[in-house]
Amino acid sequence: MIIAIDGPAAAGKGTLARRLAAHFKLPYLDTGLLYRATGRRVLDAGGDPSDPAVAESAARSLSAEDTQRSDLRGPEADRAASQVASIPAVRAALLDFQRSFGRTHGAVLDGRDIGTVIFPDAEVKLYVTASAEARGMRRWKELQARGVEADLATVTTEIRERDEADLARSAAPLMAAPDATRIDTTELDADAAFARAMEIVGAKTK
Numbered sequence: 001m002i003i004a005i006d007g008p009a010a011a012g013k014g015t016l017a018r019r020l021a022a023h024f025k026l027p028y029l030d031t032g033l034l035y036r037a038t039g040r041r042v043l044d045a046g047g048d049p050s051d052p053a054v055a056e057s058a059a060r061s062l063s064a065e066d067t068q069r070s071d072l073r074g075p076e077a078d079r080a081a082s083q084v085a086s087i088p089a090v091r092a093a094l095l096d097f098q099r100s101f102g103r104t105h106g107a108v109l110d111g112r113d114i115g116t117v118i119f120p121d122a123e124v125k126l127y128v129t130a131s132a133e134a135r136g137m138r139r140w141k142e143l144q145a146r147g148v149e150a151d152l153a154t155v156t157t158e159i160r161e162r163d164e165a166d167l168a169r170s171a172a173p174l175m176a177a178p179d180a181t182r183i184d185t186t187e188l189d190a191d192a193a194f195a196r197a198m199e200i201v202g203a204k205t206k
């Protein structure tokens with residue numbers, strides 16, 4: 001079974017994906033990490049994440065260790081990830097890895113184009129979203145919990161800007177697949193979102 005979860009930043013995709021993966025004993029892939037690690041490699045080499053040739057080469061030489069680095073989150077990594085993610089050659093370079101991850105044992109994958117491009121035939125497609133204010137607040141609380149000083153208004157503005165870039169790009173933009181079921185987590189906590197997702201999975205797989 002493939003469960004594809006798409007949606008904007010900080011909507012609760014990762015938490016939900018991890019819980020579904022644990023419940024169904026499926027492997028989980030946070031595909032955002034692939035773009036984050038690609039952006040980080042470009043920054044490390046002193047390159048420009050919006051340069052297609054440099055970014056493609058970083059994506060092609062990505063290793064598993066790159067996605068386990070501890071410096072893949074934060075404003076600089078967020079921006080670099082969004083920049084490399086808008087480059088078609090980068091997306092093409094990362095496509096096979098994502099498909100083969102899910103093909104053998106099934107998987108839960110979260111990202112922006114899982115239900116539209118990576119696994120258009122996924123058994124279950126969820127589009128997880130929430131208001132920008134709720135998402136800004138969640139990301140701000142995550143930063144606080146990690147001891148990172150941040151301003152709520154700035155965090156919310158950065159989330160909005162990244163969503164706009166992810167929605168507006170021509171290469172695999174953030175989009176709900178026509179057959180995806182929407183879960184708005186503005187008023188839902190993690191348990192309620194999981195319960196709703198389980199209802200949807202149950203209905204799709206019966």
Ligand code: DC
Pocket residue numbers: 009010031032033035036078081082083085086110111112113114162166
């Ligand atoms: O989910 P995230 O915030 O870790 O994603 C980081 C960036 O990568 C974000 O700007 C969107 C982009 N991304 C993408 O374009 N396609 C995916 N499947 C996953 C992430």
